[in-house]
Amino acid sequence: MDDKELYRQILGVVSPWEIEKIDLDMDNNRVDIYLQWPYKMEGICPECGKSCKIHDRREERIWRHLDTCQLRTFIHCKIPRVKCDEHKTKTMEVPWADDMSRFTRQFERIAIQFLQSSQNRKKTAQNLHLSWDEVNHIMEKAVKRGMSRRKDEPIKYIGMDEKSFLKGHNYITVMTDTEGKRILDVVQNRDTEAVDKIWGTLTEEQRGSVDAVSMDFWKAFINGAEKYVPEAAIVHDKFHIMKYMNEAVDKVRKAEHKALLEQNKKDLKGTKYLWLKAKENMTKENKKDFKALNINQLSVGRAWNRKELLRHLWDYYYEGSARKYFNKWYFSATHSRLKPVIKVAKMFKRHIENILTFIKYRITNAFAEGINSTIQHIKATARGFRNFKNYRTSILFYCGKLNLYP
Ligand SMILES: [Zn+2]
Known part of the structure; x- marks a missing residue:
């Protein structure tokens, strides 16, 4: 031969x-x-x-x-x-090869497979003898291809999320298909303009197919849903709500720890994460430590108790019962004499109608929260993200469930 x-x-x-x-x-x-x-x-x-x-x-x-x-x-x-x-x-x-590509289709296929399985650009670049820019170029093309292949299928549940980008107060808005477990798109910032832009990526028919949107209490997200999907329900995400509650517990702990230290009492030293854990997630060790604390005597114990009670709100299957439960909880929270707890309780009360919508739709932002670790991993292996375009490409490449191959 x-x-x-x-x-x-x-x-x-x-x-x-x-x-x-x-x-x-x-x-x-x-x-x-x-x-x-x-x-x-x-x-x-x-x-x-x-x-x-x-x-x-x-x-x-x-x-x-x-x-x-x-x-x-x-x-x-x-x-x-x-x-x-x-x-x-x-x-x-x-x-x-496709028109204007610098690589053959077979090469791009292997590069995409490598990027997906390693989730590591640096390794991919080294193994395939590619420059950093060439890896980016392949990813960008793959995402572009995948996005153009997407169909305008109906989307029942949308999740709206914000994530930090770079350092400081830079945010991006993330739109997810919570049922399909994929990121639909991301845009820079989290203001009205960003919200307009991201809703604009859906067709009118797709917007008409949305039953509910889950989100934090962020005003621009609420306004966006009311403007673009007025028929859809807003469901305030339970994980965001519990995060506010946990922050309140932590504030109480900090203040009490400080006051105790002034009397030379170190009871609360090293207990921060104990109070933030859900009861059923506590280890044996945790439970022992917990028993050693006299929680009924502690303000943080009372705050913790309100937090644990609040979690059961999402166990209900009937709106009426959930509402009754919340009202009882609200009474006990606002009578706790704990300022941080009273403050978040009042905030929940203001939004209660769109918190109780959970009982019907049972959607959360868990998927978008879950990809945080993926994003962290990508960040760690990608020398951070020098610009938004690369960041968006990476997120859609790994979490967009796109058909990326040439
Ligand atoms: Zn011809």
Whole structure:
């Protein structure tokens, strides 16, 4: 078997494309393969598939291919342009790559697979001998392809979330399909403009299909849902609510710990996370530590008690019972003489109608919260995100459930 035939089989060069020549450069571990469309043959119009006369050949282009025999492999070709009676002068399609790509399809496929399984850009770049920008380029193209393939299918439940981006007060708005467990899109900031922009990514029919939107108490998100999906219910996310409650417990603990220290009492030292844990998640050790504290004598014990009671609000299946339970809870919270607890209780009361919608729809922002660890991991292996575009690409690449392959 000669070299040409060998490479023809390795590369899967489809007839009538043929190998014109092969340049092996052993010193640089590199092989360059020149492909061509036979000169005697007519070309094919990319629009209608008809045979047409070859008009000319474009300047040579080079694609990076998968390594062959451990040599970095490049494909060269001067792609013919055909002259179609109907479609005028057109550049022919080549079977090994998409238009304007610097890589062959097979190469992009492997790079995408590698990125997905390793979740590590640096490793991918090293293993495939790619530059940082080349990895980004492949990811961007993959996301673009995936986004254009998305269908305008109905989406029942939407989640609206914010996440921090870079340092300081930079936020992004994240829209999720909570049932499909995928991120629909992300935009910069979390203001009215950002909310308009992200709702604009859905078609009118899709917006009409939304039954409920889960979110925090963030005003711009509430306004956005009322404006773009007025028929849909707003469901304030229980995890966000419990986070507010936990913050209140922690404030009480801090103040009490400080006051106790002034009397030289160290009872609350090192107990921060004990109070934030849900009762059923406590370890044996936790429970022992907990018993040692006289919780009925402590303000933080009273705050903790209100927190644990509040969690049961989401166990209800009837709105009437849930409302009754909340009212009882509200009374005990506002009579706790604990300022931070009273403050959050009043906030919950203001939003109670859209908290109780949970009983019917039972949706949360858990999915968006769950991807935080994925994002952290991507961040850690990607030298952070130098700009929003890269950040968005990464999030959609890993959490968009897109069809990324060429
Ligand atoms: Zn044509």
